[in-house]
Amino acid sequence: MKTLVAISALVGMWIWVVRNRGDWHPFLANLAGAGAGLVAIGVVAVLNAALFGTELHEGINIGVSLLAIMTSAGACAGVWMWLANRPQPEHPVARQLLGALCGFVSGVTTLVFFSLTF
Numbered sequence: 001m002k003t004l005v006a007i008s009a010l011v012g013m014w015i016w017v018v019r020n021r022g023d024w025h026p027f028l029a030n031l032a033g034a035g036a037g038l039v040a041i042g043v044v045a046v047l048n049a050a051l052f053g054t055e056l057h058e059g060i061n062i063g064v065s066l067l068a069i070m071t072s073a074g075a076c077a078g079v080w081m082w083l084a085n086r087p088q089p090e091h092p093v094a095r096q097l098l099g100a101l102c103g104f105v106s107g108v109t110t111l112v113f114f115s116l117t118f
Helices: 001-021 026-052 062-084 092-117
Strands: none
Touching: 001 026, 001 062, 026 062
16 A cells, blocks of 8 residues: 555656646656656655554664655756856856766765765
8 A cells, every 4th residue: 555655646746747847848847757756755764653553674774774865866956956057167168067966976975974974
């Protein structure tokens, strides 16, 4: 039953994001829908664990895992966008590559920080 609820949350979020994509390309909208659906599965897992208990091992904390993944993804996307919108370097491909590299490093660093802390 919990699996059915999680999969329905994934599909529902995916469909909602794709329908409300605006002027986005359909491929990007589907990628965003898949990512949002995975986040929805994490939220549903946290709510199920809080409301009904969990049969998972006691050492696994789903909420902390979701927080670590969301924070790492936010750091990666934020640094990437920040560096991609800067005026230097002048070539747009170089800005995107630099932003992608620095964003990836910041995301991994944040994930390692959470892994070592919690």
